[in-house]
Amino acid sequence: MIQNINLAVLIDGDNIPSAHVKEMMEEITKYGNPTIKRIYGDWTKPNLSKWKHLLLENAITPIQQYGYTTGKNATDSAMIIDAMDILYSGKVNGFCLVSSDSDFTRLATRLREAGMEVIGIGEKKTPNPFIVACDKFIYIEILNKQTEEKTESKESNEHTIDSITTKDINLISSTIKDLSDEDGWAFLGDVGSSLQKKRPNFDSRNYGFDKLTPLIKSIDKFEIEQRENSKSRHKLIFVRVKKG
Structure with a gap:
């Protein structure tokens, strides 16, 4: 955006x-x-x-x-x-x-x-x-x-919060795979941007989370990794689909 x-x-x-x-x-x-x-x-x-x-x-x-x-x-x-x-x-x-x-x-x-x-x-x-x-x-x-x-x-x-569905999880999973490196990791910022393009109404707040990171953390299918950022004090967040 x-x-x-x-x-x-x-x-x-x-x-x-x-x-x-x-x-x-x-x-x-x-x-x-x-x-x-x-x-x-x-x-x-x-x-x-x-x-x-x-x-x-x-x-x-x-x-x-x-x-x-x-x-x-x-x-x-x-x-x-x-x-x-x-x-x-x-x-x-x-x-x-x-x-x-x-x-x-x-x-x-x-x-x-x-x-x-x-x-x-x-x-x-x-x-x-x-x-x-x-x-x-x-x-x-x-x-x-x-x-x-x-x-x-x-x-x-x-009543204002939607339950996350299998369809939603599959959308996130396929998006991660589209953007992942050889080890399966994808930068979460890119994942969020791609999700928005695929489904304009995708918003973590629809599921009761202020941001995408806590939403991803709440789904057992995914794992999160934080990495140091040489250009900023803020860490970079990567996500991948759990193996198996």
Whole structure:
């Protein structure tokens, strides 16, 4: 993931809950500088009123979009048109599309074709085509969980944590083997990057771990080795599939 890039954050106000917008914006800053922040919706509708104070607190510009026709999503159209205008302006290096709507799949694909970094944020109900069209996809439920754990016990949040499956473990295993040396060791940083490319929504937080290292350590099939780094005081972490 490219660091310190300028990002355009475009939020589908009709399709995203407002409860954790602060945590969402904090998450976005890990990947770049959100220089453009816009949210789209019909602000005359009472269901969007809960957004209003959050927009001021987070410096997000509301874009009014009336629903001109029944059965058509005007918000989607406005977001897509704005995204293309921003793309051609040359002011950003990437986009963050905040929605759980598969209608943005083609937009994400088009932006990546233009060389943009595309981060998606949405609920776990988001259709897979939109997820895989992004470079990285983050579930809002995971951001919710991180906030709730500050005040609630872990047990009360277990519903937000996925159990790691055999399919997940096989994905990690095959990725390690793809990158391993003759002794089977692979640099964990490269493994994490490759996992992200293979499955944009792969995130250790989905399984209850803040980082990839503790997730790998929790799986008996793998072993970890720390090595000295001549260029830094931080040790390099390597992983391999246990023999036998």
